Amino acid sequence: MWYPCSVGPSPFPHQGPLEPAEVLGRDDLVEGLVRRVTNRRVTALLGPRRYGKTSVLQRVATELGGLHTVFVDFYEVTSMADAAVRFDQALAAATGPLARLARRFAVEVSLNLGALRIALAGPARNRPDPRLVLHGLLEVIVKTAMSAPTLLVIDEFSSVARVDGVADAMRTAFQHHYRDLGLIFAGSQPSMMRTLFTDRPQPFYGQADLVDIGPLSPAAIEGIVSDGFAATARRAGRLPALLFNFAAGHPQRTMQLADACWSHTPLGGVGDDAWADGLDAVRRASADAMERLFSSRNLSERRVLRSAAISGSVHGREAELLDLGKSPATSSRDALRDVGELAVVDGVLRVVDPVLADWIRQRFPL
């Protein structure tokens, strides 16, 4: 038999953000974000790591083709200088009319876009003051947005909680201009994001719309997985249901497992026949990382993770068996929720990463 796509890349990419055209099953979310930006609602997209936030934001930027995008990545930003560098790099990476405008306004405030990282590493007497530079860069963004329709995306904004003064500088710069630019924040630490957007003084952060990116629905997974198998001359069979059952819609883990099953499915074969091999491959590939992640937690957090993975709670019989007291249970649970390792879904406490949950259940048998 002849197959149209016998070799070629996997239909299930699972490292880094997707190309805008690859973002499937998120139509309502994308549409809602586009509507908010169009109406100039300041918006914050909340969800755990690897849930597809960056992918969705890039898709939103594509859909809003008439707006020029400045995409700032605050991943692990640790200082005001670091934050200024991220803005500088984002503006320097802009293309088209936005690039020309940004350069022009930068010259007006004596900034040379794209050169900040080097200037900050130079001799102390020539080193620019990060606070002033950040201020200047924010001014460049506002002026640019007032001259050309602009979308400003701040990804991994939760990192800003560690850095004094950056969120305040942004509020000062944007609070009277939020109608002049589309503004979306995204962050991977849902509780931290909620705190950032609800504890801050009005107006601005406190007025943002908070939008959750949830897991992929069973229907979305059915579509993505069936189409991926069909496009490469295979059939998914019951695989989408097996994936949802295991990964509960976690986008990156779903795709990683789909990919592992796909690569164990011969041409013309059926995906669910490869489930055991695919799962085994993912378990083996991730075991060391899971072990390191688990052992990097303190004792109380490890007990909480075990109790949550096994019983969905930190206050039941499992917690008792692990000698997990009420008060450490609550504080470690909250700490792990703050960093997005745990989440409450339909009243049940869950380990967000299904592969970590599985590793715990395998490692500590009932």
Ligand SMILES: Nc1ncnc2c1ncn2[C@@H]1O[C@H](COP(=O)(O)OP(=O)(O)O)[C@@H](O)[C@H]1O
């Ligand atoms: N809509 C989607 N459909 C299928 N897989 C997705 C989707 N969104 C994200 N993913 C998977 O999750 C991975 C991480 O996406 P990314 O956008 O980087 O997440 P985040 O920014 O939330 O950390 C992607 O490589 C892909 O495997």
Ligand SMILES: [Mg+2]
């Ligand atoms: Mg991301």
